[in-house]
Amino acid sequence: MANTRPLRVLQISQDGHFLFNTDAFVSVLEKVGSRPFVLYSINGRSRDGKSYVLNHFLRFFKRTDENWFSSQLPQEFIWRGGRERVTSGINLWSEPFFETRNGREIGILLMDCQGLFDDQTTPQQNAIIYSLSNLLSSVMIYNLKERIDEPTLQTLHFYSDYTNAIASADDIDGKVDPFPKMIILIRDFPYFHDYEFGYHDDHQCPL
Numbered sequence: 001m002a003n004t005r006p007l008r009v010l011q012i013s014q015d016g017h018f019l020f021n022t023d024a025f026v027s028v029l030e031k032v033g034s035r036p037f038v039l040y041s042i043n044g045r046s047r048d049g050k051s052y053v054l055n056h057f058l059r060f061f062k063r064t065d066e067n068w069f070s071s072q073l074p075q076e077f078i079w080r081g082g083r084e085r086v087t088s089g090i091n092l093w094s095e096p097f098f099e100t101r102n103g104r105e106i107g108i109l110l111m112d113c114q115g116l117f118d119d120q121t122t123p124q125q126n127a128i129i130y131s132l133s134n135l136l137s138s139v140m141i142y143n144l145k146e147r148i149d150e151p152t153l154q155t156l157h158f159y160s161d162y163t164n165a166i167a168s169a170d171d172i173d174g175k176v177d178p179f180p181k182m183i184i185l186i187r188d189f190p191y192f193h194d195y196e197f198g199y200h201d202d203h204q205c206p207l
């Protein structure tokens, strides 16, 4: 596919203003057409490997054979090590992917978000990024390192209240359910001797 790339749908200007690029967002939706679609976004703390994960998704959706996992990981949603923040604003992959599920073709969109809690972004800006990610996506992956703890849950609660406030604002027509399905993705999980990898019984989650 020619010129496929992340499109900047949300930009935060130097003076802290949020600019939403509706044309870019709509251009991707138009490629989905009338098919049902799911939009996956990834959110979480800055520098914890979010963009890296989305490149695994890209590699999977672009697969040409069963050995996709051994092919080189792309560098499409830019990822790299170091202390400096990499992703800014919100980026949407320019092309939907299509998969057939239960005989129906569905579009899959991928969205990468600026990390929370870096040293340049205010708490209010973080809340807005998180809320927009909530409002735009059907599945939000919340990326964490090693464990999920009480401060993280408190933060998610706080940001979710913010999302609710936006969704119930007077100037929004109709009733909007702002909350996508949420998947908590824990990286470098240290207790793999105690718990199997992959999905397992909810009651066994080590909270």
Ligand SMILES: Nc1nc2c(ncn2[C@@H]2O[C@H](COP(=O)(O)OP(=O)(O)OP(=O)(O)O)[C@@H](O)[C@H]2O)c(=O)[nH]1
Binding pocket: 045, 046, 047, 048, 049, 050, 051, 052, 053, 078, 079, 080, 081, 082, 084, 085, 086, 087, 088, 114, 115, 116, 187, 188
């Ligand atoms: N330890 C560890 N490092 C990882 C993992 N996944 C990615 N990394 C590394 O983490 C670094 C940061 O990856 P990015 O994907 O750029 O992180 P990010 O969360 O998108 O960063 P920002 O866009 O700055 O918020 C890279 O050097 C990755 O190789 C992981 O599961 N464990």
Ligand SMILES: [Mg+2]
Binding pocket: 050, 051, 052, 078, 079, 086, 087, 112, 113, 115
């Ligand atoms: Mg990133």
